[in-house]
Amino acid sequence: MLSRRHFIAGATASLVAAPAILRAQSIWRDYPFSLGVAAGDPAADGFVIWTRLAPRPLDPHGGMAMAPMPVKxxxxxxxxFDTVVREGEALARPELGHxxxxxxxxxxxxxxxxYRFEAGGERSINGQARTLPRTGAAPEALRFGVAGCQNxxxxxYTAYRHLAEEELxxxxxxxxxxYxxxxxxxxxxxxxxxxxxARQGVGQDAFDLADYRQRYALYKSDPDLQRAHAAFAFFHTFDDHEVTNNWVQDIDPDGAPPELFRTRRAMALQAWYENLPVRRTMMPRFGATSAHRQVRYGDxxxxxxxxxRQYRSDQPCGDGFRPVCAEVTSADAQVLGAEQEAWLARNLSRSQARWNCLAQQVMMMSVDRRRTPDEAPEKLLxxxxWAAYEVPRQRLLARLRGLDNVVVLTGDEHQNWxxxxxxxxxxxxxxxxxxxxxxxxxDGSDLRPGSDHILAANPQLKFLNDQRGYLTCDVGRxxxxxxxxxxxxxxxxxxALSKRATWAVARGETTLRQA
Ligand SMILES: [Fe+2]
Known part of the structure; x- marks a missing residue:
């Protein structure tokens, strides 16, 4: 459906001698841009554009020969494309999965x-991306999307199909x-x-680079995901399933020794880098990546x-959903690690922006997860x-206090909150x-069994919903x-898509209101 090959074949049928010429130009038996295109990390003066050559996406090396291939x-x-303002040639290298x-x-x-790409006589679909306003600009409004967790x-990926139709x-x-x-x-x-x-995947549990590359190839073959990437630039972060469930630092929840887990993590992060439109600064070095970064949308x-994930101390009390234990208040616990936490504190203390947004992964609210009054005698976390890391959590909340313009964005839960x-x-x-x-x-449903009890037991919670989808954020001054x-x-x-709810907060306040 997204193949340019069929379009070219149809378009050239009426031109005398053209089919033979075009056929000779293409060196490919299969369409090489099968994983689509993407843009990422937009700034005021540019962004990253990405593609990956994979004529047979699920085959080893995506069906590519182990040699560099020029891509225009x-x-x-x-x-x-009547007014081309930049063009060039890059090498798709086997070291980075082409x-x-x-x-x-x-x-x-x-x-x-x-933007678009061309290689060996075949052309990619067109992608679109916006640059950001200048740092000194004073935009009236920003509308952006929030998405993730795409097993x-x-x-x-119907939600992505709808997301691609938004104006973001x-x-x-x-x-x-x-996953x-x-x-x-x-x-x-x-x-x-x-x-x-709902549909059949491929492969066993991913452990090595070939496994992770194949997993990305499967996911990125999805046409609705390709539509979303072609429509907007993405800011990518990672959570646990890019490597393995609930990993932190070099700790494998399944118990592999840290030196072995580090090799698996290194390969997982390399595949993450290869397959997403992120900047060169995020290419893993020695098995780790520096992925925390700041985005400014004017003022x-x-x-x-x-x-x-990368700098967090081990989950306390044996992980999972459990009652609070003493380790939850460990003074040494870390979520962001010292360096990232200091970087964030500096950003927040210097910020002159109307809004400060923390775009992150795991829930920051401390929520009692008991679904019935009898499920456990005390609070289940x-x-x-963040609720299991009370000391760094309170340290961060103390920094947010008084700013009265902070919005935290989170994923991981597979529910709207x-x-x-x-x-x-x-x-x-x-x-x-x-x-x-x-x-x-x-599919989910509006509320999971027990969610009404969770809402009643946690007055700080205003909304809970268990359907699939995405967020759009309308940020005004x-x-x-x-x-x-x-x-x-x-x-x-x-x-079918619907707007289940809109929740709003006024600048200078910290109270949620249903809009
Ligand atoms: Fe998830």
């Missing part, structure tokens, strides 16, 4: 651009771009019920993209969230919006609105 690229100010990352500079701020087998400056991706585990056709759900895969918003963040003296300091998943968890967009199903294609 073009950037234009309109979709017909991916190409081109960092554009010197473009005009706050306007759309179109391939769990459902169709960019998309923030909170991770779980892939590393084997995609079973049938498996037990969270309550022991039968889950039947309207500063967005701090956080990494809550999700120990893979909106709530208020309270410090240790029960003062409100910020609001948090948790985005659901594109597909992970399957005086009000931030978050729209919870949901699809009615993901188990079959064609799910």
């Amino acid at each position: 690229w073009q950037v234009a100010t309109e979709p017909r 991916s190409v990352h081109v960092e554009l500079e010197g473009l005009e701020p706050d306007r759309p651009y179109w 391939y087998e769990a459902g169709f 400056a960019f998309v923030y991706h909170y991770g779980d771009y892939i 590393e585990y084997r995609g079973d056709a049938i498996r037990p759900g969270w309550s022991g019920d039968l889950i039947v895969a 309207l918003a500063e967005i701090d993209l956080l990494d809550t 999700n120990l893979d969230t 909106a709530g208020e963040l309270h410090d240790d003296r029960d003062r409100r300091v910020a609001v948090e919006f948790v985005a659901t998943s594109i597909s992970s968890g399957g 005086d009000e931030w609105r978050t729209n919870f967009m949901v699809v009615d199903r993901v188990s079959t294609p064609g799910g």
Whole structure:
């Protein structure tokens, strides 16, 4: 459907002698841009454009010969490419899975651009991306999307198809771009019920670079995901499933020794880099990547993209959903690590922006997860969230207090949540919006069993919903609105989109209000 080959074949049928010439020009038996195109990390003067050559995406090396391959690229100010403002050639190298990352500079701020690639006589689809306003600009408004958690087998990417139709400056991706585990056709759900895969994945649990590369190839073959990437630049972060469930630092929850887990993590992060439109500074070095970074949208918003995995101390109390234990208040615990935490503190203390946004992965609110009054005698925590790291959590909340313009964006939960963040003296300091998943968890329903009890037991929580979808954030100079967009199903294609709720916060306040 996205193949240019069919278009070229059809378009040339009426031209005398042209088919033979075009056929000779193409060196490919299969379409090489099968994984689409993408743009990322927009700034005021440019962004990254990405593609990866993979004529047979699920085969070893994507069906590529183990040699560098030149890829031409073009950037234009309109979709017909009559006005090309930048062009060049990059090498798709086997060391990086034949991916190409081109960092554009010197473009005009706050306007759309179109880009495309060509290799061996075949052309990619067109992608589109916007540059950001200048740092000194005073934009009236910003509209961006929030998405993540896209388990391939769990459902169709219909939410991405709808997302691609939105008008957005960019998309923030909170991770779980892939899931590393084997995609079973049938498996037990969270309550022991039968889950039947909506579609068939490939491969076993991913351990080496070939496994992770193949997993990205499977996911990126999805046409709805390709549409979303072609429509907007993304800011990518990663969560746990880019490597393995609930990993932190060099600690493998399945118990592999740290020196072995580090090799697996290194390969997983290399595949993450290869397959996403991120900057060269994020190419892993010695198995680690520096992925926390700041985005400025004029004077309207500063967005701090956080990494809550690489520097975090081990989950306390044995991880999972458990009652609070003494380790939850360990003074040595870290979520961001000392260096990233100091970087964030500096950003927040210097910020002159109307809004400060922390775009991160795991829930910052401390929520009692008991679904019935009898489920446990005391508070149950999700120990893979900030709630299990009370000391660094309170340290951060203390820094947010008084700013009265902080919005926290989160993923991971596979449910929509909106709530208020309270410090240790029960003062409100910020609001948090948790985005659901594109597909992970399957169709869902408005509320899971027990969610009404969770809402009643946690007064800081204002909204909970268990459908798939994405967020759009409408950021004005005086009000931030978050729209919870949901699809009615993901188990079959064609799910319908609706706006389930809009929650708003006024600048200078920390109270959520349903809009
Ligand atoms: Fe997830």
